[in-house]
Structure formats: structure tokens, C-alpha cells
Amino acid sequence: METTQTIKTANQIVYPAKAEQQWTEIIEPRTRLLDLGLSDVWRYRDLVLLFVRRDFVSTYKQTILGPIWFFIQPLLTTITFILIFGRVAKLSTDGLPMMVFYLAGITVWNYFSQTLTATSTVFKDNAQMFGKVYFPRLTMPLSIVISNLVRFGIQFALFMAVWVYYFVQGNAIKPNWTIVLTPVLIALMGIMSLGLGMIFSALTTKYRDLAMLLTFGIQLLMYATPVIYPLSSLSDKYRWLIAANPMTSIVETFRYAFLGSGTFNWTYITYSLVFSLVILFIGMVTFNKVQKSFTDTV
Secondary structure, eight states: OOOOOEEEOTTOOEEESSOOOOOSOOOOOOOOTTOOOHHHHHHTHHHHHHHHHHHHHHHTTTOSSGGGHHHHHHHHHHHHHIIIIIIISOOOOTTSOHHHHHHHHHHHHHHHHHHHHHHTTHHHHTHHHHHHSOSOTTHHHHHHHHHHHHHHHHHHHHHHHHHHHHHHTTOSOOOOGGGGGHHHHHHHHHHHHHHHHHHHHHHTTTOTHHHHHHHHHHHHHHHTTTTSSOGGGSOHHHHHHHHTSHHHHHHHHHHHHHHSOSOOOHHHHHHHHHHHHHHHHHHHHHHHHHTTTGGGTO
8 A cells, every 4th residue: 555655834734745647648659650640540539520610600700791601602703604615615514504514623632722721731820739739640640631521511511502593493404313322422533632732731841832722722723624625525636634533523423313413433533532541541641651750841
């Protein structure tokens, strides 16, 4: 049985001579590259939710219109696409109303591009916090994926409102059973953007040029994805090249599911799935390796 010796001071205040210290958090270095600490991420799930709330609130906290911007941004982009690509360039929309055709592509593309852009600067934007407080670093990019999922949900509701309007008006909109694949498409976009974002976030700790290059690259990638045109409007010479883009099958399947016009192919979906999982694995390993020493370079 352990005994505790006490010390009496001049004022007769008693202090324990031997105090047992019980640590609530023990931080140990990880030496294995594949030790991703996923159990720690689950243990810090409340922190992930706090980051999600912070991102959601801080985005439009000091704006006049506030969350209304969630609706205004895709609407303005859609109107711009209608004027430039629909009216001036006269690109095909497969006979669908321009409004619902472009809004479908923009809704899907926004989730991917916004998540990738925000995730790619995690180390750079949070260097001070990472240097002072310990928490699993992986919680930060995960919270970005979830917070953008909330934005996607709001913009998806806008798309559904427009979709219902044109459907009731009797336009050539033919939804089908592939609608049930919508959660799969969203998961693929989240996995792909998370993996690519973590790779770029790790690389930009040393090469800042990549952050600017990524912004430019995402804009170019949008034109290499059938957001403003249907895949069926391309000739065979270029169709295989656009189909090689893993985002192509996601956008086309989304349009096919809700509008009945687009390309649905299990081979393309499987290709996007394999690509997303490989990129996620590479991203997590790269992120895990860089997080040990990024404070020396950022």
C-alpha cells in the first residue's frame, strides 16, 4: 500500500510530498510512414465539428447578404455561362434548358474545386496554430471536406428547385434510377479532392509556386470537364481525352441521373473510383510524412 508523506508549513498548510502526475495526452513520435493515426482522428471528432462550424460561420460572417451568397454565386455563374457559352458560343446542351444544364454541372464542379482549393493550403494557412497546439493534423482537411459538403447541400437544394420548375413545365427532363448513385458521386468527389488537396498541401510547404499553379490548373481542368458542354458533343478524336479525366464520369452521370441526358458507363465510374482511392492513399501518406517537419519550412 502506497503512503503519502505530508509537509507542514509555518501556516499549517499541508501539501502532498509526492503528487502522482496523470497525463491526459501523451504525444509520441510516429516513425512508420503508414501510421496515419486514424484512431486519433476519431477521438478528436468533436474538434472536427468545431472546425466545420468555424469555416461555415467565418465565411460570410461580415457580409451583408450572409448565407444568401450560397445561392447567388452559382446563379451568377450559371447566368454568365448561359450568355457566353449558350448565347454567344452556342455550345450544345443536348436539347436541355440551359439553366438546368449549366446549374447541374456547376453544382457538382463547385464542390470538387472548392474542397480541393481549400485543402491544398491547410499547412500554409494554419502554420501558427499547428506550431502551438497539438491535435491530429488530419482533422483539418477532413473538416474542410465536411464544411464544403454543407455548401454543396445548399446549392443542391437550389438545383432541385430549378429542376422541379423545368420538370413541371414539361421540358425534356427524364430522371432515372441512377439517381440512387448520387451519394456515391458525392463521396468520389470528396475522396478525390481530399487526396489531391493533401498532396498539394504537403508540396506547397516547400514549393509555394504550386499554390498559384493549382488555382490556374483548376480553371483549366474545368474546361477539360464537361461542365459547359456535354461529352456527346465532342468528336471521337477528343472524347477519349476528356473521358480520361476522372471528374468527367461524375459530372456526366449526375446529369444523366437527374436530366436523362449524359453518359453513364460502369467502366468510367469504376475508373474514377480506383483513381480516387489511389490518390487518397498517396495524399494521406504524403500528408503524414510532411506533418512531422513542416514547421521548419513553412
